[in-house]
Amino acid sequence: VRSAPPLHSALLPRTLGREARSPSDTTGAMVSTDTTATAQPVALAMDGAEGPDAEHLAEEATQMCRHGSLSLFRDIPLDDLDAAAHKAALASEPKYTSTTLDVPVVIVSSEISPWSKSGGLALVTASLAVEFAERGRRTMAISPMYDDYTGMTWMADKTIWLFGAEHQVKYFHQWHQTSEGKGVDYIFVDHPCFHRPGGLYYNQQLGVEYADNLYRFALFCLASIEAPVCVAPGGAPYGDKVMFIANDWQTALLPVYLTHKMRPWGRFVDSRCLFIVHNFGYQGIYPLNKLENNPNGTLPIIVPNVGVWHLGLDGTGAYEHLIFQYPLEQRSYDGDDGNVWNLTKGAVLTCDRIVTVSAGYAAEMKTPEGGFRLDALVRSKEFFLTGILNGIDVAAWNPRTDSLLEVNYSPTTFVDGKRECKLQLQEKVGLQKDPDIVLVAFVGRLTMQKGIDLICEALDWMMIDTGNGVTGRVQVLLMGNGDECHVQHINQKARQWPGRVAACPFDPQLEHVVYAGSDLLLMPSRYEPCGLPQMCAQRYGSVPIVTLCGGLKDSVIVEPAEEATGFGILPLDVNKFKEVTYSALDMFYSRPEAFQAMQRRGMETDFSWCPRIDEYEMNIDWTMSDPPFVR
Numbered sequence: 001v002r003s004a005p006p007l008h009s010a011l012l013p014r015t016l017g018r019e020a021r022s023p024s025d026t027t028g029a030m031v032s033t034d035t036t037a038t039a040q041p042v043a044l045a046m047d048g049a050e051g052p053d054a055e056h057l058a059e060e061a062t063q064m065c066r067h068g069s070l071s072l073f074r075d076i077p078l079d080d081l082d083a084a085a086h087k088a089a090l091a092s093e094p095k096y097t098s099t100t101l102d103v104p105v106v107i108v109s110s111e112i113s114p115w116s117k118s119g120g121l122a123l124v125t126a127s128l129a130v131e132f133a134e135r136g137r138r139t140m141a142i143s144p145m146y147d148d149y150t151g152m153t154w155m156a157d158k159t160i161w162l163f164g165a166e167h168q169v170k171y172f173h174q175w176h177q178t179s180e181g182k183g184v185d186y187i188f189v190d191h192p193c194f195h196r197p198g199g200l201y202y203n204q205q206l207g208v209e210y211a212d213n214l215y216r217f218a219l220f221c222l223a224s225i226e227a228p229v230c231v232a233p234g235g236a237p238y239g240d241k242v243m244f245i246a247n248d249w250q251t252a253l254l255p256v257y258l259t260h261k262m263r264p265w266g267r268f269v270d271s272r273c274l275f276i277v278h279n280f281g282y283q284g285i286y287p288l289n290k291l292e293n294n295p296n297g298t299l300p301i302i303v304p305n306v307g308v309w310h311l312g313l314d315g316t317g318a319y320e321h322l323i324f325q326y327p328l329e330q331r332s333y334d335g336d337d338g339n340v341w342n343l344t345k346g347a348v349l350t351c352d353r354i355v356t357v358s359a360g361y362a363a364e365m366k367t368p369e370g371g372f373r374l375d376a377l378v379r380s381k382e383f384f385l386t387g388i389l390n391g392i393d394v395a396a397w398n399p400r401t402d403s404l405l406e407v408n409y410s411p412t413t414f415v416d417g418k419r420e421c422k423l424q425l426q427e428k429v430g431l432q433k434d435p436d437i438v439l440v441a442f443v444g445r446l447t448m449q450k451g452i453d454l455i456c457e458a459l460d461w462m463m464i465d466t467g468n469g470v471t472g473r474v475q476v477l478l479m480g481n482g483d484e485c486h487v488q489h490i491n492q493k494a495r496q497w498p499g500r501v502a503a504c505p506f507d508p509q510l511e512h513v514v515y516a517g518s519d520l521l522l523m524p525s526r527y528e529p530c531g532l533p534q535m536c537a538q539r540y541g542s543v544p545i546v547t548l549c550g551g552l553k554d555s556v557i558v559e560p561a562e563e564a565t566g567f568g569i570l571p572l573d574v575n576k577f578k579e580v581t582y583s584a585l586d587m588f589y590s591r592p593e594a595f596q597a598m599q600r601r602g603m604e605t606d607f608s609w610c611p612r613i614d615e616y617e618m619n620i621d622w623t624m625s626d627p628p629f630v631r
Helices: 051-066 082-086 121-132 213-230 253-265 315-322 343-350 359-365 373-379 416-430 452-463 483-494 508-517 533-539 574-590 592-603 608-623
Strands: 106-110 139-144 155-164 165-179 184-192 243-247 272-277 286-287 289-292 299-303 323-325 339-341 355-356 385-387 438-443 476-478 501-504 521-523 543-547 567-571
Touching: 051 184, 082 323, 106 121, 106 213, 106 567, 121 165, 121 184, 121 243, 121 608, 155 213, 155 315, 184 213, 184 315, 213 243, 213 253, 213 323, 243 253, 253 272, 253 315, 253 343, 253 416, 272 452, 272 608, 286 299, 286 483, 299 452, 315 323, 315 339, 315 343, 315 592, 339 343, 355 359, 355 608, 385 608, 416 438, 416 476, 416 508, 438 508, 438 574, 452 476, 452 483, 452 574, 476 483, 476 508, 508 533, 521 574, 533 592, 543 592, 574 592
Parallel strands: 106 139, 106 243, 139 184, 243 272, 272 355, 355 385, 438 476, 438 521, 476 501, 521 543, 543 567
Antiparallel strands: 155 165, 165 184, 286 339, 289 299, 323 339
């Protein structure tokens, strides 16, 4: 297993700021996936763990270090988007008008809601598509066709050369109107390799990545580049002057192909590519060589795995942009030369601009702790790096109109409204009905990255009355899916403290009631590129307790006190977590006016996509005005 010194992104300095703008502004079975050759996630604090728990946490830390190209989340269901309602409830209006609205946007993502979803990526790309269309851009959103989706229209076939053979893909289309005369062309790339009975990226039964993922997403990237010229929604193709927006490692080869396969032959020379990093810890890493059994001996032999020509590329330029070599001490076996294809490295070096999902995370990507071995490359390109905080659907997340709540409320009526919603939540999850007790919630993946182990370690402390007037007067709800060890742990705690601790699987409808009925939301993440629960919670008057890292410190104000919308943990360990949580619980009981003022400020914060799209439009204009980054 490749290893590295302990890294703690939660300990990063709070030196954030808007990044500089551009200078123009004065595979088949042959592929063997080596999941040990991955980006190294930050180290995991395991303070206070002893015995079997400590052994298990150490093993989980090792497993996190090995999953370098898998999605962070598992598949969960999701309701469809209501784009019209979304637009009608925006909290602000555009303040920037693009000068390049005639340039179509082509969003390329391995998942998009509501058709496919394994995490926040699907939500963000779906929102981007709707928002760009509403700005007046012709907008195409492309994703693999993982299932036989209904309401689709076949548009075209295309033959693509990859891994030494021809492969035929089919393009299917669905038009989704967002408002009068505006809408999104959803294009789905169909090929047998995308149809799998398990998850999008991994075999759910075995818990391992699909062995042909490199082939699958290389094929998807090539098909996506061709879509604007070979598919004609409404009878007119988009053409070869578009703004590609690629998302995460699954589409990282798109700017590489644009640079080394298309432009040298005079194709898409006027197109540009933004590469959005949603999680830098997952980079898409595949070894050049692999071990095979030796038919003439007992020791395995080293044989070639995947060459640059398998990817439909040639020349040293593409090779140098994609190759990454691990240092000697991080190699997997005797004779391992450490050479791997790092898809995200290729995207960082060849895309025309890098965008990530918060300014805080953009800063962390430039550090050894948050750069996952690519920090030097990111620093070398920081003039073309920016962080834009994600938004949320403020129509769907609106306590004034949410039909799932017992009582609707606003920033002026939330005190009584949340009391009724607390009773609703307590009844639904089996907590004792008491509108006066503080109710603390966690919503998220049950993984160490989300800090669920710290929460479980502090649960008994929260439950036991030690005479301080705070602990012992707490209810806790833990909702999520994830690692089986954590599922068992939270269920055991619910049995230990019946009526006071509740645990349940993730439920997208119950999630609304959780934010409305809870007083505090726990998010002690070890790293968090953006995060969405803390924004939704604030909309509903649930005060977040967050680690001061990534997008959490960009979306939760912790000081000065008169402007605060939440509480911040730094550094992240169980003692600091208890200290900050105690402060929040104590404010709820001893200073209710101050706590309610904090709730009100959170509810009045604008988390809509509108100001975020202003920033995206500016970055598109700057990028289109520049020549390609690699020329």
